[in-house]
Amino acid sequence: MAADEFVLDTPDVRTFITDVRAAIADGSSPADAIERIRPRFADLLADPNWLPAVYQEAAPQSGMGGGIGQWALYRAEDGSLSLFSLVVPSGSETPVHDHLAWGLVGLYRGTQDEEIFARERGALRLSERRALGPGDFYALIPPADDIHRVRTTSAETSVSIHLLTNDTGCVWRHAYDPASGEERPFRSGYVNVDCR
Ligand SMILES: [Fe+2]
Numbered sequence: 001m002a003a004d005e006f007v008l009d010t011p012d013v014r015t016f017i018t019d020v021r022a023a024i025a026d027g028s029s030p031a032d033a034i035e036r037i038r039p040r041f042a043d044l045l046a047d048p049n050w051l052p053a054v055y056q057e058a059a060p061q062s063g064m065g066g067g068i069g070q071w072a073l074y075r076a077e078d079g080s081l082s083l084f085s086l087v088v089p090s091g092s093e094t095p096v097h098d099h100l101a102w103g104l105v106g107l108y109r110g111t112q113d114e115e116i117f118a119r120e121r122g123a124l125r126l127s128e129r130r131a132l133g134p135g136d137f138y139a140l141i142p143p144a145d146d147i148h149r150v151r152t153t154s155a156e157t158s159v160s161i162h163l164l165t166n167d168t169g170c171v172w173r174h175a176y177d178p179a180s181g182e183e184r185p186f187r188s189g190y191v192n193v194d195c196r
Contacts, residue, residue, distance in 0.1 A: 003077040007193060012050040016040060017074055020163065030102040034139045037104060045106045045135050045161060051085065056109065056159045058089045063189040066092035070169050072190040079167040086160045093151035096176040097186055099140055103164035106137025110158030117147040123181040147176060170195035
């Protein structure tokens with residue numbers, strides 16, 4: 001734990017990560033760990049005070065495009081856990097992408113539409129579309145429902161909070177052309193920290 005990187009080094013974030021670590025250690029599976037983390041994650045999304053304004057700002061030069069800012073808040077030294085905010089300006093959308101790790105994703109501010117895709121014989125098929133508002137969150141346990149894109153539908157910027165069991169901004173994952181299903185290597189990076 002000593003070498004973990006608390007980019008946002010506050011008692012709130014340290015306590016949250018300690019609780020998440022305990023849930024992962026005690027959980028019998030990702031699904032079980034997620035159940036244990038749920039109440040803490042809901043509290044985080046409901047608390048208006050823990051996330052400074054700088055981590056809720058768009059980023060014109062981001063790896064996601066569209067002014068979308070991915071702000072690292074915490075990363076485990078060994079790449080086994082990360083907490084970050086994803087800031088999507090009004091009307092902007094992410095590329096279709098995957099995550100390659102299990103965890104929880106929830107909306108902190110604004111509203112989003114999410115489109116989830118399934119892979120079928122190399123093509124992508126839209127399998128589900130859902131609207132998210134502040135406090136809504138979902139669990140990701142790949143490979144199920146791991147490919148999606150999100151678009152901000154509110155006039156204000158949307159801010160979502162991601163807790164995932166990899167260093168999501170720095171791992172090589174995939175972006176997809178939804179029409180052809182073609183995939184390409186994708187590394188989003190973070191606005192505020194370098195990849196090691
Ligand atoms: Fe995503």
